[in-house]
Amino acid sequence: MPDFDLFVIGAGSGGVRCARIAAQNGARVGIAESRHWGGTCVNLGCVPKKLMVYASEGAEAAEDARAYGWDVEIGAHDWPRFIAAKDKEITRLDGIYKSMLDKAGVGLFVGRAKLIDAHTIEIGPGPLDEKATPQRVTAEKIVIATGGRPVRPPIEGAELGIISDAAFHLTERPERVCIIGGGYIGVEFAGIFAGLGSKVDLVFRQDLPLRGFDQELREKLLEALPKHGITVHAGVSPEKIEALEAGARRVSLSNGTTIDTDCVFFATGRKPATDGLGLETLGVKTEKGAVVVDAHSATSVSNLYAIGDVTDRINLTPVAIAEGHTLAERLFSSHTPRDWAYETTPKAVFFSETLASVGLTEEEAAKESDLDVFTASFRPLRQTLIGRDRKAFMKLIVSRDSQKVVGAHMMGDAAAELMQGVAIAVTAGLTKRDFDRTIGIHPTTAEEFVTMRSPTRQVSRTS
Numbered sequence: 001m002p003d004f005d006l007f008v009i010g011a012g013s014g015g016v017r018c019a020r021i022a023a024q025n026g027a028r029v030g031i032a033e034s035r036h037w038g039g040t041c042v043n044l045g046c047v048p049k050k051l052m053v054y055a056s057e058g059a060e061a062a063e064d065a066r067a068y069g070w071d072v073e074i075g076a077h078d079w080p081r082f083i084a085a086k087d088k089e090i091t092r093l094d095g096i097y098k099s100m101l102d103k104a105g106v107g108l109f110v111g112r113a114k115l116i117d118a119h120t121i122e123i124g125p126g127p128l129d130e131k132a133t134p135q136r137v138t139a140e141k142i143v144i145a146t147g148g149r150p151v152r153p154p155i156e157g158a159e160l161g162i163i164s165d166a167a168f169h170l171t172e173r174p175e176r177v178c179i180i181g182g183g184y185i186g187v188e189f190a191g192i193f194a195g196l197g198s199k200v201d202l203v204f205r206q207d208l209p210l211r212g213f214d215q216e217l218r219e220k221l222l223e224a225l226p227k228h229g230i231t232v233h234a235g236v237s238p239e240k241i242e243a244l245e246a247g248a249r250r251v252s253l254s255n256g257t258t259i260d261t262d263c264v265f266f267a268t269g270r271k272p273a274t275d276g277l278g279l280e281t282l283g284v285k286t287e288k289g290a291v292v293v294d295a296h297s298a299t300s301v302s303n304l305y306a307i308g309d310v311t312d313r314i315n316l317t318p319v320a321i322a323e324g325h326t327l328a329e330r331l332f333s334s335h336t337p338r339d340w341a342y343e344t345t346p347k348a349v350f351f352s353e354t355l356a357s358v359g360l361t362e363e364e365a366a367k368e369s370d371l372d373v374f375t376a377s378f379r380p381l382r383q384t385l386i387g388r389d390r391k392a393f394m395k396l397i398v399s400r401d402s403q404k405v406v407g408a409h410m411m412g413d414a415a416a417e418l419m420q421g422v423a424i425a426v427t428a429g430l431t432k433r434d435f436d437r438t439i440g441i442h443p444t445t446a447e448e449f450v451t452m453r454s455p456t457r458q459v460s461r462t463s
């Protein structure tokens, strides 16, 4: 008999949930983690990033308080004190993840795991324990939940820049930061460093940031970036990084300009973490490094499964958790597994003015049907006394024939908190009439989603 019914490689968002649910359903479960319990989200992603966003909001909050009559002085930000407080919280969360697995009866293995054959895993030394003696275990079923890691572009001097992993542990805040990449991480960290007082240059290859988001939302973000003190270099690529004196760097761009900075930060995407797992020898099918799976997380080898970022589908924590949960129930529960509406996965970018979306972009929706598009752009009440030039933008995309709300998009305060509720309505397939029938909460920005009366424009189906 194998040592375990299920062995999970990687204790991140997906792996932890999968192992815990399988164990709670009576399976004998083991899990290996090479670097940190809780994975990317807890240690080098969502959680420390959001704490940094909160830190970056301090100066503006003090400014706002002054506008509302408080006698507040804006002092300096103490970066080392903040990083120490953040690290303490992350260490606490790591412990919670580890003990949660322990309590569920999951066998914990510290070290880097690799597959020896379809039922044998070897756990050897890794960052958490460099001197670990390799040990082998066997399992009936194996889940690959190894996540991804940040990549640098192949340009001269790329090693002189940092990646997001390092951004969480800088000993001091750089006075000048040049961020390469206009995706989630680039935009979020541009807001974080600008809010903390750094001079930020943001470089991206397309004309607009946040590829894949609604075009109009991307345009609103492009307009907003300079208002936060961020210098935008759109439609250009970095070509070379050089070291200058005193740790400074020079970034040469494809349009011939150069940027002198204290820190080059590559936010140029992530790659599935499959190196050294032994997938090739077992014949596990991969595509561009990502493990290929079917709708049930099954790989091309019958007892091997994969969940989360290593499959490079929707690379978000709640999706990895949902995939892990469903898989564990499908394999070990006698009940019908829980299912999730992945097609209406809401998403948010925690920039200083949060962006959030659910459902289709206008461009995607127009490929499916004629549309009524409702938009609102206005100065929220909070901003009136402050006098800041900041507007909230909200948008509903309605399929003309069915009148279903197929997409909602927003940039503005609390967009992420608000979009979670709208996502329920879009997932339920509610119509514009359902939105119209809903009484608003006044005075809020949110009420705009239920008070948009006439379409801003009508769009004909494009194909």
Ligand SMILES: Cc1cc2nc3c(=O)[nH]c(=O)nc-3n(C[C@H](O)[C@H](O)[C@H](O)COP(=O)(O)OP(=O)(O)OC[C@H]3O[C@@H](n4cnc5c(N)ncnc54)[C@H](O)[C@@H]3O)c2cc1C
Binding pocket: 009, 010, 011, 012, 013, 014, 015, 032, 033, 034, 035, 036, 037, 038, 039, 040, 041, 042, 044, 045, 046, 047, 049, 111, 112, 113, 114, 145, 146, 147, 148, 164, 185, 273, 277, 307, 308, 309, 310, 315, 316, 317, 318, 320
């Ligand atoms: C800077 C940043 C900010 C983010 N912010 C958000 C956000 O706000 N909201 C959101 O939803 N998502 C966010 N994400 C994405 C989110 O972190 C990932 O989608 C999520 O962590 C994926 O979970 P996972 O279980 O697939 O992998 P991970 O959480 O990456 O876990 C994989 C684990 O496997 C371990 N591992 C790898 N190889 C081995 C091996 N051979 N042996 C043993 N262990 C191994 C790793 O050490 C890691 O702990 C962010 C990501 C980053 C980088």
Ligand SMILES: NC(=O)c1ccc[n+]([C@@H]2O[C@H](COP(=O)([O-])OP(=O)(O)OC[C@H]3O[C@@H](n4cnc5c(N)ncnc54)[C@H](O)[C@@H]3O)[C@@H](O)[C@H]2O)c1
Binding pocket: 153, 154, 180, 181, 182, 183, 184, 185, 186, 188, 204, 205, 206, 210, 211, 237, 238, 267, 268, 269, 270, 314, 315, 316, 347, 348, 349, 350
């Ligand atoms: N708030 C959130 O939910 C959140 C936050 C951070 C990360 N994430 C997840 O993590 C993933 C990774 O984030 P990311 O921002 O690194 O990736 P991304 O795919 O969102 O953005 C990568 C950016 O790098 C650019 N790029 C790629 N190669 C380049 C090159 N050679 N030169 C210049 N630019 C280049 C791309 O054009 C793109 O703008 C996201 O896709 C998302 O799934 C989510």
